[in-house]
Amino acid sequence: MTDPFNSDGAKAPPKPFTAEPGRRQVRSFVLRQGRFTPAQQRAFDLLWPRFGLDFMPLESRGMPRDFDAVFGRKAKRVLEIGFGNGEALRFAAQHDHARDLIGIEVHAPGVGRLLNALAEDGSDHVRVYHHDAVEVLQHEIADGSLDEVRIYFPDPWHKKRHNKRRLVQPDFAKLIVSKLAVGGRLHLATDWHDYAEQMWDVLDATPGLRNRAGPRGSVSRPEWRPQTHFETRGQKLGHGVWDLLYDRN
Numbered sequence: 001m002t003d004p005f006n007s008d009g010a011k012a013p014p015k016p017f018t019a020e021p022g023r024r025q026v027r028s029f030v031l032r033q034g035r036f037t038p039a040q041q042r043a044f045d046l047l048w049p050r051f052g053l054d055f056m057p058l059e060s061r062g063m064p065r066d067f068d069a070v071f072g073r074k075a076k077r078v079l080e081i082g083f084g085n086g087e088a089l090r091f092a093a094q095h096d097h098a099r100d101l102i103g104i105e106v107h108a109p110g111v112g113r114l115l116n117a118l119a120e121d122g123s124d125h126v127r128v129y130h131h132d133a134v135e136v137l138q139h140e141i142a143d144g145s146l147d148e149v150r151i152y153f154p155d156p157w158h159k160k161r162h163n164k165r166r167l168v169q170p171d172f173a174k175l176i177v178s179k180l181a182v183g184g185r186l187h188l189a190t191d192w193h194d195y196a197e198q199m200w201d202v203l204d205a206t207p208g209l210r211n212r213a214g215p216r217g218s219v220s221r222p223e224w225r226p227q228t229h230f231e232t233r234g235q236k237l238g239h240g241v242w243d244l245l246y247d248r249n
Contacts, residue, residue, distance in 0.1 A: 040112025047115040050124075053102075055131040057139050064142035070127060071100045076147035078102070079179075081133045081154075082167070086114030088152055091226040093123035099147060103128045104136050134172065141179050148185045149176055152225065156192040168199050170206070177208040180248040188244045189225060191234055196242040203246055212245040219243050 044052075058064070068074050076099045083089045083103040093101055103126065105111050111130045118126050129136050157165045168188070176186060186209065190196050200216045203209055213219050221227060221243050231241060 036109050036112070039116060040109050043112040043115035043119075044108075047119050051115055051118050051126060051128055053127050053129050053140075055129060055136060055140065057135075061139075064145070065140045067100065067102075067145070071125060073100075075100045075125075077145065078148040078150065079104070079141070079146050080150040080152070082151065083110065083114065083128075084153070085110045086117060087228055088150070088226055089114060089126065089128075090117045090121065090123070092224065093118065093126045094121060095224070097125060099125070101126045104131065104133045106130065106132065133167075134175070137175050137179055143178050144181045146179050146184055147181060148187065149180060150187045150225075152187075152189045153191060153228075153231075154188075154195075156190065156195045158192060158194065163198070166195065166198060168195075168202055170202055173202050173206040173209070177206060177248060180208075182248055184248040186244075186246040186248070187222070187225070188246075189221075189241060190244075191231065191239050191241045193240060193242065196244065199242075199244055203244065208248055209246040210249050212247055217244075219245050 053065070053070070056065075067077060078092065078096070078099050079102045080089050080092070081104050083105045084107065086103065086105075089101060089103045101123075103114065105114075105128065108130065111128060114128060117123075118128075129140075151167065154167045155165075157163055180186065186203070188199055188203075190199065196218065200211075204211055204215050211217050221241065222245070225243065235241065
């Protein structure tokens with residue numbers, strides 16, 4: 001089998017879609033484009049119409065996106081924020097055909113790699129955004145419409161002066177709660193204990209969420225989250241990994 005995650009060459013990546021000029025708000029990322037290969041560029045050119053979703057401000061469309069129309073069926077939906085190279089999202093697509101999967105990532109090479117992988121697997125129950133997660137949640141996702149939200153290994157911004165840039169903050173947590181259906185699930189994973197502490201501080205105090213493992217609790221890696229190469233290497237070096245599961249009540 002050809003590995004869609006490996007190609008040679010380099011090219012300037014496409015820029016992610018941005019908010020209209022003059023708007024200012026906290027963003028869920030800092031752009032790091034990295035190396036962009038011809039294969040990833042072809043993925044954008046050829047596969048974006050099949051798997052990609054173009055961001056559209058709510059005021060331009062008048063209502064959140066109709067995902068029943070996008071996927072051609074009515075099913076529960078899982079959103080992964082910051083899917084990186086797409087390993088976990090690809091794994092989910094291969095093992096969870098009953099639900100529709102949506103991914104958000106601003107790193108263009110990672111998006112390109114995932115597009116190639118989805119095409120190779122024939123995973124037509126997946127769609128991806130190349131955009132800021134906060135804006136996608138605000139403008140594209142209807143309230144109460146998600147069965148699960150996944151945030152795996154978000155940027156830890158480990159220097160104390162940069163902690164304010166972390167994704168998991170009180171306002172973001174409230175936004176996530178508003179998009180989850182009652183009975184839905186929020187799953188986070190981090191290999192930074194300091195970030196796990198912040199996640200507990202924020203999420204244990206967020207109305208509408210219940211920590212499945214109890215206050216400041218974590219669980220063993222669930223079977224639906226694959227263990228990455230970097231995670232395995234880190235554990236061999238003695239690094240910890242914390243999986244946090246919250247139910248929407």
